[in-house]
Amino acid sequence: MHARPPDSPPPARFNAARYCLEANARTHPDKPALILVGDGDRAEVLSFGEVDRAVRAVAAGLLDLGLNPGSRVMIRMGNDADYAIVYFAALAAGLVAQPSSPQLTAAEAAFLLRDSGAAAIVAAEECPLDPEACGGRIVLRPADVARLKAGPALPAYADTAADDPAHLIYTSGTTSRPKGVLHAHRAIWGRRPMHDHWLGLRESDVVLHAGTMNWTYTLGVGIQDPWARGATTVLYTGRRDPAVWPALIDRYRATLFAAVPSLYRQILKYADLTAHDLGSLRHGITAGEALSPHLLAEWTAATGKPLYEALGMSEVSTYISTCPGVPVKPGSPGRPQPGRRVAILPPEGEPAPLAAGQTGLLAVHRSDPGLMLGYWNRPEEEAAVMRGEWFTGGDLARFDEDGYVWFEGRNDDVMNAFGYRVSPNEVEAVLVTHPDVQEGAVAERAVRADVRVIAAYVVPKPGTAPRREDLLAWCQERLAGYKCPREVVFLEALPRTPNGKVQRKRLAEAAG
Template sequence: MSAYDDRPWLAHYGGRPAHQRVEFGTAMDMFDAAVAAAPEDPAIHYFDATLTWAELDHASDAVAALLIARGFRAGDRIALCVQNDPAFVVGLVAGWKVGGVPTAMSPMSKADEVVWFLRQHTPTALLALDDLYEDVVRDILASETDIAVPIVVTSSSLDWQTRDDPRAFAGTTRRRPPDTIDLVSLVGAHRGMPGRRPVGPGDVAVLLGTSGTTGFPKSAQISHANLTFNTQTYRDWTGLSPGEPVLALAPIFHVTGLVGAVTLGMLLRSAVVLTHRIHPGVVAAAIRERSPAFSVAAITAYLGLADESDTTPTEMRPLRLRYSGGAPIEPVVADRLEEALGGYVYNIYGQTETTSPSHIVPPGLRAPVDAETGVLSVGIPVSDTVVRVVDDDGGDLPVGAIGELITSGPQVIPGYWNDPEATATALSGGELRTGDIGFMDADGWFYVVDRSKDVINASGYKIWPHEVELILMRHPDVEEAAVVGIPDDYRGESAKAYVVLRTDGAVTEPELVAYCRARMAAYKYPREVELVASLPRSATGKLLRRKLRG
């Protein structure tokens, strides 16, 4: 027996069950229940447009009927390459209706990434933004003889809405490529739907790319059972009520936005507020207009609201449940956001491989800060979930010891698409080796210190980049910091910091080196500091250290 077998985190459950009874077997069941119970209620708010559950059902029927008519088979992939637009949800549900596997691709992908995606997933159908198709995909389909996508449907980010907000759509026009099928025209002409193809809890509900912080992402096979379990986790652990609007503050082609907005809306029979992209001013306007109760996103989205919009704490008040995932929150940032936006931002933690949350800070509790490392807790494991901290050999470490987090539970995916080697390495025995380094305290709170691949080895000593970043963030002139390892002839590796200054910041690079040297052990402080305008991040706000390492 170890401390993890005792599950000390249960003491913080506040009456929530240790075992969660899942209400729906598949995501399709969740959607059908929403349509049956509330057909005329709003399912999506998109600027000045509102789509009801019945209208969303009709639109997805149209795409499903097209897929069947064009020979789409059960198990085929339908690639979705749109922003936070209604078209994504239409394509997602259509894929489920025909027994297919919706497969999400970032609409910001460049040509090489699109080529890799199409070869990796061999989709039979593609639903893409019209500009992405014309600017990137069309040439790939014409020039790469081994890539073919028989069914191509295109949509415009302007579809459905009529406001044409220049902050979101400056320079955007409807292109309607003549060699593709236009989504809105298809939906307008549709009548009737052929028979559904059944899906089961163990079937793949969606393929989603992992964070890809070390290269091309792996494709996580998220089952319907994974999806329904963690969708319900969001509802039951936050206490959201049916009908309360949900703000999609994270990209819905990523696991956080998909589960914490799209499928959560289905389960709650609540409207999902979509804003095409995460533009702070547009998001602030949507909060004023639609009064969403819940959001989950990378901390950068909340920083954007605080620093780049005109929103006030009073206007933010309807958004009573604000969660941040993707990366641990720095305590100083959490405090600043609470003051600027008038509400506490709760941590939530998980990976694509855990279908979003494995840990959460329950509403009403504040995440503790570890006195020694200065790290804010990412939360406690959710229902039916066990997390252990292990050493390099896989043995359980004692309370407070730093090691790799290993997660098991109903939300852990069965494997990666077409990648048995990665599946065997990361998901052996149904447990996920997260690659995140952290520890559990005596009360069952978990803390993430760093990624295992980011640890710096200086003369045999381990340097956690996050620890150096915390020191830098305490300097009054520093807005953001990222630390990576660089070659060092004497030590093997040393730390280098990339720093973004506040608008009025005037500190110099040598002064920051001296600042850290005065506050850290000799082997830890960064030997170099480089001031930069911004740090490289993924679409979900996750720091991409590999781009700093070159």
């Protein structure tokens, strides 16, 4: 559908929602764009024509409420079609979509609302809102969205520039509070190399994604990418059961299946793969966590289907991968996709790319259209990740002689929890407010050879004996579920440097 080569720049006037929907609605309006599957046989099917109409209607309604170009619209909704409708409607209207997780507490959501300066928030009934934070802002609930969808549609998508802001996503950084990553409309154009060189995406594909609507992995790989190629998306909204995924592949004849490695592991453990026909599946795709060689071998042996890994981050689209044309090297996420400029830079000094075999910071050139516009109101953090013409995300890696990337750890302490980036500072800030905690630190902890969880390392106050369950509950009341520790380890003291800084990398060693 989009014939330009993957490394060409986007058109100067470019709207991401129009790119994904307008041509599809015109050429095949009745083709399923989104199939939402619930428990049992219940399914909601939206065609490209229906999605296009709903998106333009909600876009018109948002503008009628007095929102101006560039205004942020925070989305705090569940795993339903309206999440995608509102997201694309904001883009279609020239507003800035701000997706967020319904798992956030009211206090966490209030911080994002205040930090972004969002003019409107669209929230599900079950998502709690802080009344004070919402003061003076437009608040829309599901009934309001239904009313907007039934109204007149915007006659045309906003005439935005490729560099105009399109969406703002919050991610954990090196501070105790999440930071906003601002992307332009060109970000979807920047995803095109992965369509061919990771997903192997075709217009005839049916893409089953195991994530929920609010996750950027799902919004990108599960919705934006298929729609950019005119393919059909299938998402599941029912009870989370690993055994359901082979059944869904069979029922909807899915050709691509996307998940995190931990879910592939659960499918192998709990699902009966022989009970379903997986013949339609060309391959599985995975990101968010490192894919262990053992899991890769186990999945391939059990299904006979390839599994292709990719590496990406909130600040730039997935840019390193394997695919049908790039052989898998177990333990490596792959090679830079054609059209990408990727380098290994020395951690200190001049940003001159290193040779193969040398370890340094994994970097993406600032010319990549998928790269963020910047961090929202965080110029100091933005400056910290830019090295001349290169963006560095904190991963230490090296290239081998074949151009494959091999990880050597991180240059900072940001954790990876089931595909979400989580700042230890943010979790620690909650942990140490418990009345029985003298000191606390958080780090990843290996519980099996290929499974790592967030662990809290706690020094109790003298005379107290806090219980593991109480500390976990304390965090669960104040943090989104994916940020919460899964393990608690009690220590007499935290390991520190001579200058008094906690050495997170030595926490597991201190625990014995």
